[in-house]
Amino acid sequence: MADYLNVAAVMERWSPRFISNGVPLADFRAAAEAITAMEDWGPAWAARAETHEAMGLAALEAGNMISAGEHLQTAGVVYHFAKFIMVGDIDQMRGLHEKAVRCRNLALPHIDPPGERVEIPYAGSKLAGILRKPKNVARPPVVAMCMGMDSAKEEMATNEAHFLRRGLATLAFDGPGQGEAEYEFPILPEYEAAVGAVIDYLESRDDVDAGRVGLWGVSFGGYYAPRAAAFEPRAKACIGISGPFDFGPLFRASGGNEVFRVRAHADTMDDAFAIADRVSLTGIAKNITCPLMIIGGALDTMSPPSEQQRLVDEASGPSQALILEDGNHCANNVRYKYSPQSADWMAGHLGAG
Numbered sequence: 001m002a003d004y005l006n007v008a009a010v011m012e013r014w015s016p017r018f019i020s021n022g023v024p025l026a027d028f029r030a031a032a033e034a035i036t037a038m039e040d041w042g043p044a045w046a047a048r049a050e051t052h053e054a055m056g057l058a059a060l061e062a063g064n065m066i067s068a069g070e071h072l073q074t075a076g077v078v079y080h081f082a083k084f085i086m087v088g089d090i091d092q093m094r095g096l097h098e099k100a101v102r103c104r105n106l107a108l109p110h111i112d113p114p115g116e117r118v119e120i121p122y123a124g125s126k127l128a129g130i131l132r133k134p135k136n137v138a139r140p141p142v143v144a145m146c147m148g149m150d151s152a153k154e155e156m157a158t159n160e161a162h163f164l165r166r167g168l169a170t171l172a173f174d175g176p177g178q179g180e181a182e183y184e185f186p187i188l189p190e191y192e193a194a195v196g197a198v199i200d201y202l203e204s205r206d207d208v209d210a211g212r213v214g215l216w217g218v219s220f221g222g223y224y225a226p227r228a229a230a231f232e233p234r235a236k237a238c239i240g241i242s243g244p245f246d247f248g249p250l251f252r253a254s255g256g257n258e259v260f261r262v263r264a265h266a267d268t269m270d271d272a273f274a275i276a277d278r279v280s281l282t283g284i285a286k287n288i289t290c291p292l293m294i295i296g297g298a299l300d301t302m303s304p305p306s307e308q309q310r311l312v313d314e315a316s317g318p319s320q321a322l323i324l325e326d327g328n329h330c331a332n333n334v335r336y337k338y339s340p341q342s343a344d345w346m347a348g349h350l351g352a353g
Contacts, residue, residue, distance in 0.1 A: 007035050010085065013302075016332035021155050022077040042092050045082030046099075049075045053103055060106070069110030073157055076104030080154040087262035094183065097152075101180060104130070104154045111157070113164060120173060122197040128180040129153060129173030129198070133207065134164050141212030141236075141350035144198050145172040146191070146228070148219030150259055152179030159218070162343035167352035169208050173198055175224070177263040186265035189278035195228035195235070212236055212350045217243060219330055222303070223279060226294075226311060230287040237349035238288070239342050241295045242330040245307040247279035285314035291349050292319035295338050297327025 011032055018028055027048040034044040056071030079100035086093035108115035113135050119126040130153050134140055143163045145156060153172040160170040174180045175194040177187030188194060195215065202210040214237040217225030222243020229238040244250055251260065256269045256276075266272040292315050296308035305323045312321040322338055324331045331338060346352075 007038060007041070011035075013329070016328060016335075017330065018081055020332045020335045021158050022074060023081060024074065027078060038088070042082050042086050042089070042096055045078060046096060049078035049082060049099065049103075052078060053099070056103065056106065065110040066112075069107045069112075072103045072107035073111055076100050076102075076107060076154045077157065079103060080152055084150045084152070085259055087258050090262075097180075100152070100154045101128075118171070118201070120197055120201040122194065123185070125184060127173055127175060127194065127197065129171050130156070131169065131171045131208075132160055132164060133169040134167050137167050137169075137353060139207060139209045140167055140169045141214065141352055142169040142171055142202055142208045142210065143214045143216050143346060143350075144195060144202075145170055146195070146215065146217035146221035146224040147172070147174060147178045148217075148221045149177075149187070149263065151219065151221070154179070159216075159339070162339050163216075163346065166343050166347040168214075168343075168347055168350060171198065171202065177265075182263050187260065187263050187275065189275065189280075190227075191224040192228040192231035195224075195232055199232065199234050210234075214238065214346050214350050216346070217241065219243065219303070222294075222308075222330075223247065223281070226288060226292065226315075227281060227284065229290055229292070230281070230284045235290050237291045237293075237346055239293045239295070239346060240308070240311065241338075242297060242300055242303050242308065243294075243311075244279065244303045245281050245285070245310045248273070248277035250303065250307075251276040251279075281311060281314070285311050286316050288315040288319070289317040292317060293322065293342055293345050294319065295322045295331060295342060296324070297329060297331040297334075298323055298325045299327060300329045300331075302329045 031044045052071050052075035056068050059068035083093045083096035115130045115132040118129045118131050156172040163170050176185035215225040215235050216239045218241045222240035226240045229235045261272040264275045294308045294312050296305040312319045327334050
């Protein structure tokens with residue numbers, strides 16, 4: 001992870017993620033050509049996002065709401081990737097982030113199915129989320145979606161789609177250290193507190209079935225979701241993708257990175273190492289009793305598949321591992337091999353129609 005902020009390394013590592021999560025290939029190529037140093041990152045990606053934002057706003061003005069939703073949703077995810085690793089310039093990162101949030105919020109009423117911005121009471125403040133419900137389903141079960149170290153709810157549309165098509169509602173939320181919450185709350189290894197607040201919120205609504213809640217998490221969220229499942233009996237099923245089992249040794253071996261340090265609100269890398277040591281399922285995984293599906297990539301160098309296999313081996317409930325031989329981190333390069341299948345699995349365990 002020492003090269004986390006190296007342009008070539010970031011582009012090579014994350015290109016499948018960008019494309020699979022909604023960045024047009026033409027934008028990826030144009031941004032890659034424009035970026036020669038990390039200082040170029042935010043402006044190059046913002047330039048691409050501004051094009052989609054302008055088209056979306058023009059479509060809104062013209063009353064072309066389907067086009068408006070499509071353009072603005074794309075603008076939101078491209079703005080997200082403009083900011084997602086810009087931890088060396090918080091002011092620039094926050095400005096780009098606000099644009100990502102604004103564009104996705106503008107898109108929400110016009111996408112299919114529509115989305116609703118929600119604010120979840122947490123620790124005397126709020127966590128922001130996006131709730132989407134499948135059409136023509138009364139009180140659907142819900143998948144609470146846990147973000148990764150540098151992901152946010154504005155990145156989740158293509159992941160939400162698989163669940164929505166199967167009659168499941170989705171609630172993608174920014175937890176501590178993530179998205180809109182990262183400025184107020186640091187990374188929280190004990191993530192069950194955030195998930196508990198999310199399920200409490202779902203129980204306050206009468207348009208979803210909070211008795212059928214599944215957890216889903218990607219990358220660092222692949223730790224958060226199983227961690228929460230170990231403490232939260234209201235979780236009926238859990239999917240974790242490429243999460244670490246014991247993050248401290250991995251983080252120390254890599255030399256650490258600024259993305260984690262800044263989002264952990266750690267003053268020094270030594271402080272970050274101490275927080276990373278708390279990111280562990282040792283002695284905890286055995287408390288997971290709900291059905292568990294863990295996905296990993298055999299080519300993953302950030303969170304090796306041995307981490308995911310250990311979780312499956314130590315969980316007490318019915319569990320299975322899907323390790324894709326040609327998969328990278330989060331297997332974004334072969335998403336077709338697990339996204340539909342895992343959504344089928346979740347729909348079955350939550351009793352979706």
